[in-house]
Amino acid sequence: MGQKTIIPFGPQHPVLPEPIHLDLVVEDEVVLEAVPQIGFIHRGLERLVRTKDYNQFIYVAERICGICAFGHSMGYAETIEKLMGVEIPKRAEYLRVIWHELSRIHSHILWLGLAADAFGHEALFMHCWRLRERVLDLFEKTTGGRVIFSVVKVGGVNRDIDRGTLDEFVRVLEGIKDEYNQICNAFLKDPSVYNRTAGVGVIPTEDALGLSMVGPFARASNVNYDVRMLGNGAYGDLSDFKLITSENCDCYARMEVRAAEVVQSIEIIEELAAKIPDGDIAVPVKGAPADGAEACNSLEQPRGECYYFAKGNGTKNLERMRMRTPTSQNLAGMAVALKGCDIADVNMIVLTIDPCISCTER
Amino acid sequence: MGYATKSPWVIHYDASSCNGCDIEVLAALCPGFDVERFGIINTGNPKHADIFLVTGSVNERNISVVKQIYDQMVEPKVVVACGTCACSGGIFHDCYNVIGGVDQAIPVDVYAPGCAVRPEAIIDGVVQALGILDEKSKALKAAKRGA
Numbered sequence: 001m002g003q004k005t006i007i008p009f010g011p012q013h014p015v016l017p018e019p020i021h022l023d024l025v026v027e028d029e030v031v032l033e034a035v036p037q038i039g040f041i042h043r044g045l046e047r048l049v050r051t052k053d054y055n056q057f058i059y060v061a062e063r064i065c066g067i068c069a070f071g072h073s074m075g076y077a078e079t080i081e082k083l084m085g086v087e088i089p090k091r092a093e094y095l096r097v098i099w100h101e102l103s104r105i106h107s108h109i110l111w112l113g114l115a116a117d118a119f120g121h122e123a124l125f126m127h128c129w130r131l132r133e134r135v136l137d138l139f140e141k142t143t144g145g146r147v148i149f150s151v152v153k154v155g156g157v158n159r160d161i162d163r164g165t166l167d168e169f170v171r172v173l174e175g176i177k178d179e180y181n182q183i184c185n186a187f188l189k190d191p192s193v194y195n196r197t198a199g200v201g202v203i204p205t206e207d208a209l210g211l212s213m214v215g216p217f218a219r220a221s222n223v224n225y226d227v228r229m230l231g232n233g234a235y236g237d238l239s240d241f242k243l244i245t246s247e248n249c250d251c252y253a254r255m256e257v258r259a260a261e262v263v264q265s266i267e268i269i270e271e272l273a274a275k276i277p278d279g280d281i282a283v284p285v286k287g288a289p290a291d292g293a294e295a296c297n298s299l300e301q302p303r304g305e306c307y308y309f310a311k312g313n314g315t316k317n318l319e320r321m322r323m324r325t326p327t328s329q330n331l332a333g334m335a336v337a338l339k340g341c342d343i344a345d346v347n348m349i350v351l352t353i354d355p356c357i358s359c360t361e362r
Numbered sequence: 363m364g365y366a367t368k369s370p371w372v373i374h375y376d377a378s379s380c381n382g383c384d385i386e387v388l389a390a391l392c393p394g395f396d397v398e399r400f401g402i403i404n405t406g407n408p409k410h411a412d413i414f415l416v417t418g419s420v421n422e423r424n425i426s427v428v429k430q431i432y433d434q435m436v437e438p439k440v441v442v443a444c445g446t447c448a449c450s451g452g453i454f455h456d457c458y459n460v461i462g463g464v465d466q467a468i469p470v471d472v473y474a475p476g477c478a479v480r481p482e483a484i485i486d487g488v489v490q491a492l493g494i495l496d497e498k499s500k501a502l503k504a505a506k507r508g509a
Contacts, residue, residue, distance in 0.1 A: 011427055014406030017384040018376050019424065039423045041378040044457040051456065063453055066382025066478055110385065113392075129392035136389075146389075147382040147478045358381040 002028040009346060011040050017114070018357040022350070026343055034338035034346075036331055042361040049321040054080055054289065055154055057318070064323070065359040066147045067110065068301045070103040072359075073152040075299040075323075078233075079308040080154045083295035086285055090234075092156035094276045097234040098169070099143070099151065101265040101272075105173075106135045107302035108258045108265075109180075111354050112187060115255060118351045119196045124186055131179055138169055156282025166273045173266045184259045197251040201337035201349035204249055213333040215304020215326045216261060217353050219245045220253040227300035234272060254352040288316045301326055303354050325359035367496055369401025372488070373411035373435070377428050377464065378454075379418025382478030383445035387415055390481035397485055408434035413491050415484070416468075419447040419454050420461045432468040438498035440491040442472045445479040452477055 005026050011019030019040040025033040045064060049057050061076035062069045074096050081088060113128030136146045142161050143149040151158050161169075187193055203213070208221035218225065224243050228235050235241065244260045246253035289312025298307045304326030313319035330353045337349050376384045390397050391404050405411050408431045420428060432441065443464045446452035451462030464470050471494050474487035 011424065012373075012375050012406070012408075012431055014404070017374075017388060018381060019427070040421075040427070041376065041418070042421060042423065042459055043378055043419070043454050044459045045454070047458060048456070060453060063380040063382070063477075066380045066385060069380075069382065126393050129389065130394060133389070133392075133394035136394075145478075146480065147385060148380075356381065358379070 004032070007343070009034075009350075013347075016350070016355070018355070020350075020355060020357050022338075022346075024338075024343065024346060029343050031338055031341050031343055031346060034335050036335060038331075038357065038361055040361070041358050045362045046321050046323070049318040051317065053316045054318055055285075055316075057321070058153060059150060062148055062150065062152075064362055065325075065356055067107050067356060068103065068303065068306075068359060069148050070099050070152070071299060071301040071306065072323075073149070074100055075297060075301075075306055075308050076321075077152050077154050078299065079295050079297040079310045080289070081285075082297055083289045083293055083310050083312055084154075084285065084287070086155055086283065088156050088283060089280045090277050091160075091279045092281050093233040094237075094272050095157050095161060095281065096152065098161070098166075098269050098272055098276075099139075099149070101268045102135060102138060102169075104265045104302045105262050106132055106139070108262045109135065111258060111302075111351075112183070112255070115348075115351050116187070118347045119193065121186075121193070124183065127183055131176060131183065134172060134176055138172055141165065141168075153282065155285040156280070158282070160281050166276065170270050170273055173269060177263070177266060180262065187255055187259060194252060197255060197348065198248070200251045200345050201341060201352060202250045203333055203337050207336060208249075208333065211333045211336060212329055213304075214329045215301070215354075216254060216257045217304065217330050217333060219243065220257045221249045222247050225305075227298050227305050232299075237275060238268060238271060251348055251352045258354075288312065288314060289318065290314060301359075303327060303356055303359070304329065306359075323359075323362065325356070325362075327353070327356045327360040330355075331360070368412065368492070368499075369403075370412040370488070370492060370495060371403050371405045371410050372413045372415050373405055373408055373431065374415045374417070375428060375431055377416050377418040377424050377448070377467075378421045378460065379445060379447055380478075383417035383448070386478050386481050387417065387444060387484060390484045395481040395485060397488065400489075402488060409436060411435055412439060412495055413488060414439060414441045415444050415488075416441060416464045416470075417444045417448050417479070419451045420464055420467050421459045422461070423459075425461060425467050428464065428467045438495055438502055440471045440495050440498070441468055442474055442484075442487045442491050443470045444474045444484055444487065446475055446477040449473045449475055
């Protein structure tokens with residue numbers, strides 16, 4: 001038996017694009033405990049709603065996180081629409097969901113790449129990111145931005161996508177599918193990847209429920225919960241929505257779930273692009289939220305359920321805006337998964353929760 | 363600048379950015395933009411790095427980390443502030459926890475603007491940084507000879 005040592009992990013670490021600090025209490029090669037410390041990206045955005053107009057804050061909301069940027073602007077806009085009782089046109093709902101699913105594709109492919117980097121497969125990392133560029137090109141073509149889009153506004157969306165471009169969406173995504181399946185083969189069928197990830201960082205279903213984990217991280221532990229199945233907005237018009245879960249509860253299962261969700265998102269976009277109704281893309285929103293009015297809303301972000309709460313005070317500035325982001329839910333699960341793991345597996349486990357520290361700390 | 367006398371290695375740190383600039387820094391290193399063709403490699407070790415890419419507006423908590431990474435880098439070194447937040451604080455400039463710009467913490471040589479910064483702007487910034495790196499290393503050598 002060796003003696004206990006504390007190994008600091010982060011905030012600056014090559015596997016993490018974002019800073020989080022973990023104190024790993026280590027005995028020999030085994031991690032006894034992982035203590036996360038956060039605060040490196042805290043900016044205080046929830047305080048900003050008091051000084052910004054509710055229309056202006058949507059641009060701040062979008063910059064809560066650069067990976068789930070579209071999801072945050074959509075979630076915030078939906079919350080304010082509920083707060084003020086605005087009903088948006090059907091076409092705007094469809095466009096929002098199409099973009100949101102597209103951002104899920106880009107986020108999951110990005111994550112697959114980072115995961116490949118974490119288990120030391122750099123060529124796979126590069127292939128994933130090459131594929132992701134083609135998704136970003138679609139974003140750039142329709143919104144003008146690659147990661148920050150500024151396309152959602154309270155009451156609808158700023159830009160329309162015409163028929164030709166929607167057809168191009170479908171064509172490009174169909175083209176991506178083949179290459180994507182090849183990449184997935186490397187992730188899911190390669191024995192070296194399997195040996196590295198299977199049985200690592202197991203969280204049983206009961207623990208996942210007890211720790212209130214969300215998103216693909218929870219679904220990989222066989223928790224059947226996805227906000228999309230509630231059918232908010234254009235999700236309600238889907239002919240079929242099947243939850244993707246896995247029973248393995250380990251790092252391999254998390255990869256499996258995310259890999260399948262990309263294909264699911266492509267199918268959702270294809271279906272909605274065929275069904276999209278004609279009409280306006282926005283309604284004018286006037287006035288201010290009533291004093292004391294409250295609204296809440298939840299949305300399935302690429303990383304899991306994100307919950308929004310807003311309270312008005314009769315002026316154009318909101319009284320309170322609160323978000324509960326998926327990663328803050330999942331950090332507890334990460335600390336549990338790290339207990340008893342090998343020190344070499346730490347970066348793998350940290351990555352499989354798909355940490356988005358910018359969301360968490362705001 | 364005709365040719366680069368050195369293949370620079372870069373180190374990247376997210377000092378309270380929204381993540382958008384960070385994934386663009388990584389995207390610049392990946393096949394879409396591929397800065398590796400200029401010999402630029404991302405490293406995790408400050409002692410190996412020549413160019414420090416900082417994103418984000420720096421807050422009270424991570425200012426010490428930014429300073430530490432900068433101090434650990436070996437001379438000559440160049441700092442590139444990537445994104446509007448890193449240049450001036452950007453949209454977060456009036457947040458209570460934000461110091462506002464990387465230049466409040468460490469000396470910055472090149473400012474690459476954009477929200478989020480485009481990979482082209484990062485590449486342009488790094489190419490400018492290469493010129494500055496050359497000058498700094500010449501000055502360093504001259505000082506040694508003089509001493």
